Amino acid sequence: MIWNRKAKGPAGDPVDAPTDIEALDPVLKQALGEFKASVRAWSDDAYSRPRVTRETVVRKRKIAVGWSFAAVLLAGALSGGLYQRHHQDELAARIAAQRAVEARRQADEQQRARNAQTDEEVLASVDKDLSREAPSAMEPLAQLGDEGESQ
Amino acid sequence: MAACTTLDPMTIATADERAAQEFSSVVQSHRPQIFRFLLASTRDFDLAETLTQECFLKAHRNWASFRGESSAMTWLMRIAINLQKDHWRNRRIQFWRQTHTNAVDLDEASEWLPSHESSQEQRLLARERVGQVWTAVEGLSERQRTVFLLRYVEELELSEIARTTGLSEGTVKAHLSRALARVRTELGGRR
Numbered sequence: 189m190i191w192n193r194k195a196k197g198p199a200g201d202p203v204d205a206p207t208d209i210e211a212l213d214p215v216l217k218q219a220l221g222e223f224k225a226s227v228r229a230w231s232d233d234a235y236s237r238p239r240v241t242r243e244t245v246v247r248k249r250k251i252a253v254g255w256s257f258a259a260v261l262l263a264g265a266l267s268g269g270l271y272q273r274h275h276q277d278e279l280a281a282r283i284a285a286q287r288a289v290e291a292r293r294q295a296d297e298q299q300r301a302r303n304a305q306t307d308e309e310v311l312a313s314v315d316k317d318l319s320r321e322a323p324s325a326m327e328p329l330a331q332l333g334d335e336g337e338s339q
Numbered sequence: 340m341a342a343c344t345t346l347d348p349m350t351i352a353t354a355d356e357r358a359a360q361e362f363s364s365v366v367q368s369h370r371p372q373i374f375r376f377l378l379a380s381t382r383d384f385d386l387a388e389t390l391t392q393e394c395f396l397k398a399h400r401n402w403a404s405f406r407g408e409s410s411a412m413t414w415l416m417r418i419a420i421n422l423q424k425d426h427w428r429n430r431r432i433q434f435w436r437q438t439h440t441n442a443v444d445l446d447e448a449s450e451w452l453p454s455h456e457s458s459q460e461q462r463l464l465a466r467e468r469v470g471q472v473w474t475a476v477e478g479l480s481e482r483q484r485t486v487f488l489l490r491y492v493e494e495l496e497l498s499e500i501a502r503t504t505g506l507s508e509g510t511v512k513a514h515l516s517r518a519l520a521r522v523r524t525e526l527g528g529r530r
Contacts, residue, residue, distance in 0.1 A: 216519065219526055220491045222452070222465045223472040227492050230451035231375035234384050 362402050365411050366395055372412065372493065373419050379488050380423055382443050390426065394419045409502055416493075416503045420485060427481070445473045468526065475525035479518050486511055487518040 212220070373394055378387040397418050398405075405414055452465055476484055485504060489495045497515075501508045 212519070215526060216523055219468040219472050219522065222469050224492050224494075226451045226469045227379045228375065231371070231378050233451070234378060234387070235371055235374055237384075 358402060362399060365398075365415075369412055369415050370395065373415055376416065376488060376493055377419055377423060379492055380484065384443075386426070390419065390422050393422050397422070410499075413499060413503050416489070417505075420504065424481070445470055445477065471525045472522055475518075475522040478521060478525075482506075483514045483518045483521075486514040490515055 370391065374387055374391045377390045377394075378384065381387055381390070394415060398415055405411070409417075450466070452462060452469065476487065479487060482504070486500055486506075489500045489503065490497075495503065497508050497511050500506075500511045504511065506514075
């Protein structure tokens with residue numbers, strides 16, 4: 189973590205120039221002295237302030253926002269799940285209703301078909317019975333007709 | 340031999356208490372200086388306070404391993420510099436995060452002046468010079484700024500700065516010279 193690279197500046201850097209504050213020119217010396225005094229005055233004032241850092245407030249706010257966001261997400265997920273469940277139930281009920289209607293329709297059709305067949309049979313037997321009602325004078329001929337049919 | 344290696348629990352407790360007292364006195368004597376360096380480096384009161392706390396927390400954790408080869412101040416300053424570097428590196432990596440900073444601007448930083456300036460005019464001129472030095476400091480690289488602040492605000496010797504930063508004395512001198520050249524330019528080009 190410590191800087192271990194040598195400084196390589198452009199050629200002609202005043203590397204050997206004096207860095208001791210006493211050896212500096214008066215203007216620079218004065219400016220650096222004032223700068224040091226200014227930083228120290230600022231630091232002393234800041235150091236004596238009560239230590240309630242804004243970082244804590246910001247962190248608390250971030251935590252609150254995080255929890256709110258999580259709560260919204262959870263609520264969204266729950267309501268989404270419930271809606272999905274409700275939608276599936278509704279769909280299943282609709283399908284079941286359609287199937288029931290279809291089954292009833294098929295049953296009705298079958299019943300109708302059965303009824304139709306029965307009606308036809310009844311009509312045929314009625315026709316047959318009616319056709320058999322011949323005058324007594326023609327009875328022998330009707331019997332011959334029946335015998336012919338049976339053969 | 341066995342008698343020498345077996346430590347009495349009372350002796351351990353006393354040693355722990357002594358170490359805690361030593362660390363407490365180190366905190367009391369060096370905390371303002373560490374805070375000042377971090378405040379000047381970041382110009383951010385909250386950040387300086389947070390990094391100072393982290394610095395002493397880290398120092399406390401590693402207090403047992405501090406062998407006293409360098410002074411406690413050098414050791415603490417080294418931790419503070421590394422924490423500061425880590426902070427800025429993390430800021431650069433986490434560029435998507437909120438880039439909110441509480442750093443005060445240069446004018447505000449220049450408002451702090453020692454009270455011995457007699458006349459209003461002198462105070463105004465002093466304020467202007469302090470502002471110019473802040474402007475120059477802002478334009479320095481991270482290393483140059485660190486070396487400059489350690490030399491001209493904390494008044495460390497070149498050898499101490501070298502030990503604190505892990506640079507050679509020649510490199511420290513080179514950084515200081517460039518920093519001073521920049522300050523001179525800002526003050527009016529007088530060399």
